[in-house]
Amino acid sequence: MQTIKYDLIVVGGRVAGSISSFYASKEGLDVLMLEKNPEIGTPVQCAGGVSETFFKSMKIKPSPQFTCSRIMGARIHAPSGASFLTRDPIIKGYIVERKIFDKHLAILAAEQGTEIMLNTIAKDLIIKNGKVKGVIVKKDGQRFDIRSEIVIAADGIQSKIARKAGLNTRFKVDEICSCAQSEMVGVNVKKEIIEFYLGDRIAPGGYLWIFPKGDERANIGVGIRRRKWNTKSAQYYLKKFTSRLDATEIEFNIGAVPIGGPVKRTYTDGLMVVGDAAGQVDPLTGGGIHIAAECAKIAGETASEAIEEDRTDAEFLKRYEKRWYKSVGSNIKRSHKYRKILNQLNDEDLNNLVESLKGKELNLSKLSLLKLVKDYPKILKTLKEIL
Ligand SMILES: Cc1cc2nc3c(=O)[nH]c(=O)nc-3n(C[C@H](O)[C@H](O)[C@H](O)COP(=O)(O)OP(=O)(O)OC[C@H]3O[C@@H](n4cnc5c(N)ncnc54)[C@H](O)[C@@H]3O)c2cc1C
Structure with missing residues (x-):
């Protein structure tokens, strides 16, 4: 590893993590993506259904390497x-083979310059003057600090990392x-x-x-x-x-x-939360890949703007929430209503x-x-x- 300080640390190495990392790296940020498992994409927890719009929107080719x-x-x-x-x-x-698909997304991020650290658990956040300033990790039995200007929590359902920053990511x-x-x-x-x-x-x-x-x-x-x-x-x-x-x-x-729909707040000083961690999932179908990807792209781009303008405070990062809501909010709301109907x-x-x-x-x-x-x-x- 060349640096112990990054512009951005992304916790979680699947759809939301890799796509956030890809867009932030593409914009020139120094990005580190942490994944607690020894391999990206396993264990699989998905049926692999990915909409055509995902590929169009993310400009990713639906290659036979990962589409079944x-x-x-x-x-x-x-x-x-x-x-x-x-x-x-x-x-x-x-229908994609998630193990290969997730790895493909991580490869795209790595090709843009994202560093990936496997077998590394984000245990806690470094918080200075109320602002997230990095992550405390555990790797090979050792705990150490990695500093960053921003953290993106893409650590899946019941995100512990966003909770450490005071966001309520607990679902009933x-x-x-x-x-x-x-x-x-x-x-x-x-x-x-x-x-x-x-x-x-x-x-x-x-x-x-x-x-x-x-x-x-x-x-x-x-x-x-x-x-x-x-x-x-x-x-x-x-x-x-x-x-x-x-x-x-x-x-x-x-x-x-x-x-149940997205969590109430998806940003705070120095941190954004994305994907399943933020409840960015279609409430009717349970499909999360397309929505996570859209929101992750916005999170990665917002991180880049924040670093460029030296504004990693909550007031600035609020634009992430405004943008993802504008992009996918009405679809999530409509699906939520359909879900309510189906429940009855x-x-x-x-x-x-x-x-x-x-x-x-x-x-x-x-x-x-x-x-x-x-x-x-x-x-x-x-x-x-x-x-
Ligand atoms: C059975 C099942 C079937 C599904 N089928 C579909 C489908 O067909 N189509 C669809 O669109 N969606 C489907 N979904 C939903 C979809 O899988 C998720 O919405 C999507 O994978 C969310 O991606 P994510 O990156 O936000 O989170 P996750 O995929 O949960 O990734 C989070 C990553 O963070 C890592 N992590 C967690 N904590 C830490 C930590 N402290 N430190 C380091 N790393 C950490 C995890 O190991 C994991 O790799 C399905 C879900 C399930 C459970």
């Missing part, structure tokens, strides 16, 4: 077994979706279509997904939210579903997604709703939702919140 399959549509299954298909453009994207149990996922071989699934299964007996408060990876390989996962009557885990619901398949498991992982529907409602759409191709625009209301007046009351 192309996605053109989604099929939604009701508890009754009825289903409908949507090929809405917002569904279009890829109700705002967390617990997930379990198996990658399986021998899954008879349609190419280019992702499948979602709804219902209390399948995934209480959430959904089960099948994301095809090509060659009869797929990520099958379940995300559930706390329900008073449910004592079973996401793993239980996953096994219940996969035990009926004639398929073999080659990888298993568990994880959690914050689906019981299995019978879901059956009726999907039954009324069976065999149709649904476009997810507002216009088509209005048409949907005509066919299914019961949800008009709740849809009023959105339209």
